[in-house]
Amino acid sequence: MGKQKFLHLENIEKRFPILGKEDYIAVTNVNLEIKKNEIISIIGHSGCGKSTLLNMISGLDKETEGYIFLKGKEIVGPGPDRAVVFQNHSLLPWLTVYQNIEMAVKKVMPELSSPELRERVERYVSMVNLDHAKDKLPSEISGGMKQRVGIARALSINPDVLLMDEPFGALDSLTRANLQEHLMRIQQSVENTVIIITHDIDEAVLLSDRVIMMTNGPEATIGEILEVNLPRPRNRVELQHNEEYIRCREAILSFLYEKFAKEDE
């Protein structure tokens, strides 16, 4: 056995039944091993089943075939060891920034005393630089700030894996860049295993240790896996002329637009 695998996907297949027809095979034959503290991006055209894959890891969706193991235990159903940052932040609109995080911490760590609880919540509010907005409702803050709260809430429960489903997809490019910086800075300090679903090539290269490229659906699977050998901390401006960065971008571009170009929808 040697060392235990951290997160391990084995022969995953997801079929969706269609009334009166053969099952739709969204994802098939996915085998993947993810190391502790690794940052992984999953990239592919829309409809390649990347969100389905993430939902199976989170447990919100059940794989039809195959197994997913986290720290040697099979995943059955969702749990706080796999925190999810949803695309549309999914903060509870009647709770303030502080209360949204508090709700999660309270539930997952019921043993905390109330000063410990407050200290923990405030630490994570500060981590995403939202001290000034902690008593605001989600409707009173910008989209980027909401997504930062979503990240803080996910991290506050100390998950083994942070799952992000196109976390910055709904944001404009400047806000998105700002959030990517936040994420990289936080990652430097807390060290977490992160899986990011994205369709943004620059985001994938900038953030990840490895980029998983998915073929087009139906019957999507892992096409190629790209190692990004760039030192951290990474600086987006300096990277623009870095050979490794350019090589990675071109590899993904070629995969997405030459090998697996998407036909017109």
Add this chain to the structure above:
Amino acid sequence: MNNELAKKIILPILVFIAILGVWSSIANVVEDFPTPSDTYVAAFGGTNADGDEITGVLADPFYVENQDDKGLFWQIMESLKRVFAGFILAILVGVPLGLLIGMSRNAQYAFDPFIQIFKPVSPLAWLPLLLFIFQDINLTAISTIFITSIWPIIINTALGVKSVNEDYMNVAKVLRFTPIEKVMQIILPVAVPFIFTGMRLSLGIAWLVIVAAEMLTGGIGIGFWIWDEYNNLNYHNIIIGIIVVGLIGFLLDVIMGKIADYFDYTKKGRA
């Protein structure tokens, strides 16, 4: 001068004058129909058309002559008591039932046909049956109001539960909320504004229905009072009754609206 405000004051006054005009012409045509000034005297006291000095029904609403002869205030209180008793019973039964129907597809399949069939039935159709069961005016009126109020409460509560965003439920799943925690922390905050909308509708209809119900049951209450004034040929008091019922209905709606806004998270933090 604020132009909008001036319009808001002047335009209703013009309509009021028009109503008085139509009213006066009806009083001219229909024999014994009270004129606006007759009605005013009957309400607030003064010298009536026959030259008699009288106290108006609104000038002395608190008198108690005997068990069956009380001032307008007591009549209204009696009606309000019945409305609120039936209304509160309807909340106690309707909200849990609505939550169940909203959360469980099976419960929805089970109850929906009956809600659809009974909802359009005038609550007054139930009244003879209820009178036969209870043989009591108060219980009959209260249970009629209960049947009146329960449908909008059930339907709106279920609607509120159904409008819970799937994302919120996913958050609850990831955090492994128990069913109770899901209801208390996710479903109720979303559903409460809907529940209050249902309650506001219910209360409005209940206030409509109580007048008719009391006309049928008799006894004491604003509905029977209006009917009794018809039998006593006091037609001006019918008009006074209509206006009083209208004002109280309006007041109830405003109060329910304020309470509903207080519990509606979407209306908070916008100031």
